[in-house]
Amino acid sequence: MSASIKNADIPRVGAGTPGGTWLRRYWLPVSRSDEIFDIPKSVKVLGEELVLFRAESGELGLVGQDCPHRGASLEYADVEANGIRCPYHGWLFDVNGNCLEQPSEVKGKEFCWKVRQKAYPTKELGGLVFAYLGPDRSDPPALPNYSPLVDHGGTRMHEPVRYFDYNWFNFFENSADPAHVWILHGESAYGNGSWGSRFFDAKNPPDFEPVETDYGLKIVLSKPAHDKNGFVIDEMSLAFPSILQIGDTEFVHGNADPADLDSRGSNYEHFMFITPCDDQSFMMFTVDYYTGPQSDFFERLKELRKKEIPKHNVKEYDQRPLMPFRGNVRTEDIVTQGTQKLLGDRKEHLGTADRGIIMLRRMVRTAIEDAMLGRTPKGADLSAGKDGIVRIDSFVGLRDSL
Amino acid sequence: MSASIKNADIPRVGAGTPGGTWLRRYWLPVSRSDEIFDIPKSVKVLGEELVLFRAESGELGLVGQDCPHRGASLEYADVEANGIRCPYHGWLFDVNGNCLEQPSEVKGKEFCWKVRQKAYPTKELGGLVFAYLGPDRSDPPALPNYSPLVDHGGTRMHEPVRYFDYNWFNFFENSADPAHVWILHGESAYGNGSWGSRFFDAKNPPDFEPVETDYGLKIVLSKPAHDKNGFVIDEMSLAFPSILQIGDTEFVHGNADPADLDSRGSNYEHFMFITPCDDQSFMMFTVDYYTGPQSDFFERLKELRKKEIPKHNVKEYDQRPLMPFRGNVRTEDIVTQGTQKLLGDRKEHLGTADRGIIMLRRMVRTAIEDAMLGRTPKGADLSAGKDGIVRIDSFVGLRDSL
């Protein structure tokens, strides 16, 4: 079906590339709302150099970084009531890229109507600024009301934005690969008696299956329930093109009582929104949403996370640049994903345990082909529930059957 | 006429490029005289790696950096009576690139006559070392007696050499664009009641016209005189290929009384000699010449310049790398020109206010075509006045008519 699209097409994000054509069919977060001040912010998204700003009117603008007049950088523009003004000759642009003023021209000689700066639609939701870099910018698809970004009675927490200097897909596909959890992370953050130590034991790992969903796919991990009928379930969800929901975070990193799982499941959503900057770097917006009873949940999580800082003493002769990395899921991920070359530039031997990876790549290749043929790629038209919320389901708990 | 030469040809300076062919028809400064010591100085000019030295005899040499014997760098050569000696095998080269000695060869086996190191003619004038990298090096054109470099009863002041890491033409063509002065620089160095505040007021800017001259072009700015007949005039001059004279510096940055303009005009010449190092960097030699009555003129200018250091507090969240920049004409220029991509690599929308830029580029394209066809390009054979001095006129003052 997607015979013409190769794995090597997936990690490239630039305009006109197959992967870039696909990624441009979705809204992607480009900043936290609270990191936009009264100055333009330079952001690189899918290989494009842009500036993001909030006009004094409150409107957000995301426009090309180079001024269309003579090419000076709008990163140093002044933010004004309705837009930004280039410092070089004072041309004023609104959030839609329209040129409003050309004070360098004498009255009557202006040609604002001839000038159009590249501009992308933006929308704010739950503390993030999303942008749409695709076709039909005047009529973009709806921004999904992703559950952790829409108030529904809990507490939302944004982590600091993280920046990575390797290809985004290395991170994304890692979540379709559950085997690495009990091997790479087998000894991290999984204290004795914890849910992690019960479920992600390398000696007795869970079974798993990748399952296609409307938003993408999820990896369903399962183990026969201990002393009960049924199965303990854990899910990792991958929503197209680049969103992750890891269901067990409350139990693994929040250190919730694993016995609770059987009765209540999770009170917690852990979302990672990945936005590629270019082929070699990406940024990540992590949003947590907690609906449980503990009023100090996030304070406790913070304390628990601190204990996951790699603390192994590094031997004197150990000069390896990424040491130490063991003892923290995130540094363990960076040492492995971050040293992989781009998909397509590396040699691989995939096995049965890689069936999640294999299925993900096949689905992405299909989605890329759809995007290139002008069809709607998977996950680009997610429908909301009755409450208007789009959920990337990621179940953790007990089920009678698989 | 110059249909085959494109704007994209202008900023490239390497040997064999159209722009490089043109620039090689003129003398260009490569160092201040007082920055040559008893060691070779590595200089990059028009993309060529060279070393500059003064032999003990006093003669200047500008030769290729790589020794023609086995390619070791002559930057580490020893300066001797008549030339420089490579440290590797002791070959000695005179300032003309002749090989004088080959001590690694036994007597009688030398082949100095077969070896010729690249060498360019140099000349010193008024504290600068000029070089000619063009054809006919044994019979180069005359080095013009540029007025600020030839004593004529005033005081000369050299600024420290400035190095820029963007394309030279961004800087040069900026002076053909007067509109940026009252917009970008509108609030810098133009105190209340100053000539700048009177003439470069963004609300009531002067009119301007580019005018072709023998040396290149000048931008003639004009405003009806206040309470008088006639016009107040200000000129910015661009001499081919890369010299700027800004007439009003005494009144703007020297803070001279603007009323003086009407009676006496300027006592001051402000020259900037631009020498491209390569496509991405250039150096600038700034020479001031003052013929007025104030014995402490340059001390006062220095104090005034100090006040132009950007002093705005930068907000805590403002991490933009070139901040602060406002309040100083030079940092304002760097933030705008320095973020422009190379001419030809950027998209532009030019208007009536850009007529100076448009005319300059057209003239440069013609000059490049002339150089490529072996004709003498504009400004390469400037004739001196009766006093033997070549003047890049740049008038500031009152004129009865335009």
Next chain:
Amino acid sequence: MSASIKNADIPRVGAGTPGGTWLRRYWLPVSRSDEIFDIPKSVKVLGEELVLFRAESGELGLVGQDCPHRGASLEYADVEANGIRCPYHGWLFDVNGNCLEQPSEVKGKEFCWKVRQKAYPTKELGGLVFAYLGPDRSDPPALPNYSPLVDHGGTRMHEPVRYFDYNWFNFFENSADPAHVWILHGESAYGNGSWGSRFFDAKNPPDFEPVETDYGLKIVLSKPAHDKNGFVIDEMSLAFPSILQIGDTEFVHGNADPADLDSRGSNYEHFMFITPCDDQSFMMFTVDYYTGPQSDFFERLKELRKKEIPKHNVKEYDQRPLMPFRGNVRTEDIVTQGTQKLLGDRKEHLGTADRGIIMLRRMVRTAIEDAMLGRTPKGADLSAGKDGIVRIDSFVGLRDSL
């Protein structure tokens, strides 16, 4: 004979290049033995990214850096009893690149037999780890018992490994060029009355001739003996592909009595094993072997070397990056070789004094051609003496005739 191989082919070392094909026919040192700990060591050899490790069993392994499963770096692998284990999914590889375990796969689904990691044979000798990156890895040629690495009654001393950021051949061919010794190094380490001052006097230099040997070539320097019949001899030996033996080190840097030469010759071997990392860098393993009577020879040598640290005051205005360099043979070499461009990328004028260089290059081109045609290149099958030792002879002393 080797018409198709050009000088420009010599410095390139990558797999598939002519020069790389040649270099892959020899054992090359890749580490000191005592710099391998219980962690993998990242090494770049002939452009290939590898990791070197010693399994707990004691066996050495040199394997490709990228894990063949999904490409994570084995630099962060764990060293185990029989090999190294990738941190990502726990695949275990032995020193031969065999995959021993795939714990990410469920029992019965492993496919170890399908996976083979790149692995190169290694051997330790006299404190160095050698590797063979060539064809026939299951049956590589014998590692020569180079004399300084095989115990024969003296004292061995390894210098710290040196890393250089220029092409390896610049260093190697420098030893086929004796004229640079009395010119570049003429004033370094050659105190009054020393052997160096007697033999390497620029005003009265020795004669020299390059002589082909079984291992490569040597430069035989000679001078009529003072007050005696016969000739004083000094030799510099270049063993293919990249080993140097400088015979006079004891007399020059060890400051031994030059009169001793006439009676006893040298008690000292000074070997430099060069291993190219890539086209732009190489590492060097320096091994000294002393068989003379002084029990504190290496302590004294160390003290004498300290006096060779460049001590010239650098003038305040001298900003050249490699200053100071005079007064030490090694920094003098770096300033000259290290500023040469790659052979083939630089222009040269060679003379009679360069006959060693010319002969070396010709021999290397022939060896490259031999390697490319599947023949055994020069020096790849060195035969040992009766004592089993391979000697790169490098005589210093008195001879009756040349």
